[in-house]
Amino acid sequence: MDERRLAVAAFGVIVAVGIGAIALRFIAALSVSVFLYYSVRRYHKALRKLRLPARMRAVVVLVSLAVPLLLLIGYAVVLLVVEARQFVDQTAIVGVASEQIPWFGRVDQLPEFTVGGMYRAYQSGQLDPFLSFATDNATFLTDLVSGFFLNLFIIVVVTYYLLVDGARIREWLLRFDDDAIIREYLEAVDRELEAVFFGNLLNVIATSLIAIAVFRGYNVAVPAGAQVPYPTLAGGLTGIASLVPVVGMKIVYVPVTLAAGAGVVMGGDQSLLPYVVGFFVLAVVVVDTIPDLVLRPILSGDATHVGLLMLAYTLGPIVLGFYGFFFAPIVLVVGLMFATVALPRLLGVDPDEEDGLDGDQMRLGDF
Numbered sequence: 001m002d003e004r005r006l007a008v009a010a011f012g013v014i015v016a017v018g019i020g021a022i023a024l025r026f027i028a029a030l031s032v033s034v035f036l037y038y039s040v041r042r043y044h045k046a047l048r049k050l051r052l053p054a055r056m057r058a059v060v061v062l063v064s065l066a067v068p069l070l071l072l073i074g075y076a077v078v079l080l081v082v083e084a085r086q087f088v089d090q091t092a093i094v095g096v097a098s099e100q101i102p103w104f105g106r107v108d109q110l111p112e113f114t115v116g117g118m119y120r121a122y123q124s125g126q127l128d129p130f131l132s133f134a135t136d137n138a139t140f141l142t143d144l145v146s147g148f149f150l151n152l153f154i155i156v157v158v159t160y161y162l163l164v165d166g167a168r169i170r171e172w173l174l175r176f177d178d179d180a181i182i183r184e185y186l187e188a189v190d191r192e193l194e195a196v197f198f199g200n201l202l203n204v205i206a207t208s209l210i211a212i213a214v215f216r217g218y219n220v221a222v223p224a225g226a227q228v229p230y231p232t233l234a235g236g237l238t239g240i241a242s243l244v245p246v247v248g249m250k251i252v253y254v255p256v257t258l259a260a261g262a263g264v265v266m267g268g269d270q271s272l273l274p275y276v277v278g279f280f281v282l283a284v285v286v287v288d289t290i291p292d293l294v295l296r297p298i299l300s301g302d303a304t305h306v307g308l309l310m311l312a313y314t315l316g317p318i319v320l321g322f323y324g325f326f327f328a329p330i331v332l333v334v335g336l337m338f339a340t341v342a343l344p345r346l347l348g349v350d351p352d353e354e355d356g357l358d359g360d361q362m363r364l365g366d367f
């Protein structure tokens with residue numbers, strides 16, 4: 001019997017090592033999937049009121065999450081192309097680029113960014129330099145595009161099945177319960193991850209709405225020459241940038257301020273500069289500082305310290321790369337919950353004695 005158990009245990013270790021190696025290969029996609037799952041799980045549960053099955057609710061969640069993001073990205077790309085085309089037409093950048101980049105020397109002007117314009121450009125040979133560049137770098141471009149869509153596919157599939165079968169995974173893990181320690185620990189980790197990541201999602205939405213209202217309100221109140229470009233897009237990107245540690249929203253509203261200031265300087269009306277300075281102060285105080293002081297402590301989690309969470313968001317990308325932004329907070333919550341929930345139980349500390357109160361004493365949460 002012992003030999004059989006040893007063989008089964010050895011086989012289990014081999015399988016676990018194989019699964020771990022595959023998971024490590026796609027750790028970035030899996031980290032983003034866990035982040036998305038806990039960010040939208042409350043939304044998924046709220047859809048029960050519509051009496052939809054779990055699979056349909058998961059599809060609704062993913063679609064409602066993806067469509068606004070794709071619209072925002074598409075809007076940004078279109079504006080970027082339009083602005084780049086205007087910039088190229090107004091400057092000598094084509095001539096400079098043709099001297100530095102050989103394949104760019106045959107580009108006279110950028111094609112019109114429409115289906116008809118792209119087709120006419122293809123017929124006239126205007127796209128030949130770009131097609132030649134794509135052909136010469138086909139391997140790199142193929143690896144880049146295929147890697148992106150592979151990771152995107154993994155994120156969508158894993159997030160979908162976590163939403164649909166999350167309860168089954170939880171029950172499977174609780175089969176290995178021992179004296180309720182595992183159950184208490186896993187439930188604490190589950191609650192805190194949901195609180196932290198759902199709070200991040202709410203913070204992004206709230207910051208985006210605040211930024212859009214402030215930017216559009218500013219454009220209504222000031223002269224046309226001092227208005228900021230694309231206030232709705234800038235506000236949405238400001239909310240997304242609030243996830244970035246340390247610099248955060250500054251990577252959006254500082255360039256927007258500089259763009260507005262450059263428009264004023266190029267227009268020659270220096271009397272409009274105080275409006276631009278006022279916009280910067282408004283962005284720093286109303287969009288950046290006040291939400292960060294008010295919303296972040298409320299939405300950062302139930303037990304995780306705000307400072308520790310900020311360190312995780314800051315040090316994670318530095319140590320681990322891009323996916324560290326999502327993976328480091330998960331490790332922080334898992335470790336913190338072990339130290340506060342599982343470790344005292346393993347050391348024999350009575351949970352009722354941890355707060356120094358008698359077991360029959362009522363707590364504030366009881367009310």
